[in-house]
Amino acid sequence: MVPPFHDLTSQPLWLLLPSTLGFFILLKHITALAKWVFILLLRAPKNLKNYGSWALVTGATDGIGKAFAFQLAQKGLNIVLVSRNSTKLKSVSDKIHANSPSTLIKTIAFDFSGSGLDGLDEQLEKEIRGLDIGVLINNVGVTYPSAGFFHEVDEEVWMNVVKVNVEGTARVSMAVVRGMVERKRGAIVNIGSGAGIVVPSHPLFTIYAATKSYVDQLSRSLHAEYKMYGIDVQSQVPLYVATKLASRVASIERPSLFIPTPDAYAKAAIQRIGYEARCAPFWAHSVQWFFSRLAPDSLLDAWRLSIGLKRRGKKLHEELI
Numbered sequence: 001m002v003p004p005f006h007d008l009t010s011q012p013l014w015l016l017l018p019s020t021l022g023f024f025i026l027l028k029h030i031t032a033l034a035k036w037v038f039i040l041l042l043r044a045p046k047n048l049k050n051y052g053s054w055a056l057v058t059g060a061t062d063g064i065g066k067a068f069a070f071q072l073a074q075k076g077l078n079i080v081l082v083s084r085n086s087t088k089l090k091s092v093s094d095k096i097h098a099n100s101p102s103t104l105i106k107t108i109a110f111d112f113s114g115s116g117l118d119g120l121d122e123q124l125e126k127e128i129r130g131l132d133i134g135v136l137i138n139n140v141g142v143t144y145p146s147a148g149f150f151h152e153v154d155e156e157v158w159m160n161v162v163k164v165n166v167e168g169t170a171r172v173s174m175a176v177v178r179g180m181v182e183r184k185r186g187a188i189v190n191i192g193s194g195a196g197i198v199v200p201s202h203p204l205f206t207i208y209a210a211t212k213s214y215v216d217q218l219s220r221s222l223h224a225e226y227k228m229y230g231i232d233v234q235s236q237v238p239l240y241v242a243t244k245l246a247s248r249v250a251s252i253e254r255p256s257l258f259i260p261t262p263d264a265y266a267k268a269a270i271q272r273i274g275y276e277a278r279c280a281p282f283w284a285h286s287v288q289w290f291f292s293r294l295a296p297d298s299l300l301d302a303w304r305l306s307i308g309l310k311r312r313g314k315k316l317h318e319e320l321i
C-alpha cells in the first residue's frame with residue numbers, strides 16, 4: 001500500500017528548505033491576488049456622507065477632477081469646486097445642477113499657477129468656514145508643456161510645477177484638515193501619478209515626477225498621522241487616463257483598456273476612498289503596476305527615456321489643467 005504522504009523529516013534538508021520557502025512565497029502571492037479580487041469586486045465602498053455633507057475638489061473643471069465632482073454630487077454630496085477659470089466653473093456647476101438638482105454648489109476661482117500661494121490655506125479656510133467638508137479631492141496638478149532636459153526647462157515652468165504640485169497640495173490639505181480635525185472625521189485623496197511612484201524614473205519630466213513622489217510621501221505620512229483623528233488620507237496613483245495632461249506627457253488621446261476615461265477612472269477611485277494609504281484604483285492600472293515590478297529598473301529607465309526623448313521639443317498648446 002502506498003502511504004498517503006511521505007514523512008517530511010525523511011526529506012533531505014537541501015530540498016526541504018527551498019520547498020518550504022517556495023510554499024510561503026506562493027502563499028504570499030495567492031493571498032495578494034485574493035485580496036486584490038476582494039477589493040475590486042466585493043468590498044463595500046465607504047458611505048462618503050459619513051465623513052460630512054460636502055466634498056471639495058480642486059482642478060475641478062477638467063478631466064479627473066470634473067469626473068470626481070459629478071460623481072460625488074450623484075452620491076448626494078454638496079460640492080465646492082476650485083479651479084482657475086470662472087467661466088468653466090460656472091459651466092461645470094450648471095451641468096452638475098442639471099444632473100443632480102438638489103446638490104448645493106460653491107465655486108471658488110483660484111489660479112494656482114498665478115501669483116504666489118502665500119496665505120492660500122487661510123484664504124481657502126475662510127471661504128469654506130461653516131461647511132462640513134467631509135471629502136477632499138486634491139487633484140490640481142501641472143506638468144511641463146513639453147519634455148525637456150533638466151537644464152533646459154525654463155525656470156518659470158519648473159517653478160510653477162513645484163508651486164502647484166508641492167505647495168498647492170500642502171496648502172489645500174492644510175486648509176481642509178483643520179476643520180476635519182475639529183469634527184474628527186474626513187477623507188483626503190491626493191492624486192499622485194505613476195510617473196513618481198510606479199516607474200523607477202521619469203526622465204525629461206524629472207521635476208514633475210519628483211513632485212508626484214512628494215505627493216505620495218506627503219499622503220502616506222498624513223495617513224499615519226491623522227488616523228487617530230478619524231481622517232483617512234490616501235495617495236491615489238493613476239497611470240494614464242485620457243485627459244489633456246496625459247496627452248501632453250504621452251500623446252494619449254483616446255481611451256483604451258489600459259487608458260480609462262476620466263469617468264471610468266473616477267468611478268473606480270471613489271470606491272477606494274477611506275481605505276488604503278496608497279492605491280492604484282483602476283484595475284488595469286494595478287495590473288500594469290504589478291508587471292512593471294517584475295521588470296528590471298534598467299529596462300523601465302530605458303523605456304521612459306525613449307518616451308521622454310520622443311516628446312522632447314514637441315510643444316503642445318493646450319491649457320494646463
Ligand SMILES: *[C@@H]1O[C@H](CO)[C@@H](O)[C@H](O)[C@H]1NC(C)=O
Pocket residue numbers: 085086087088
Ligand atoms: C476660460 O474658459 C473658457 C471656456 O473654455 C475660455 O473660452 C476662456 O478663454 C478661459 N479663460 C481663461 C482666462 O483662461
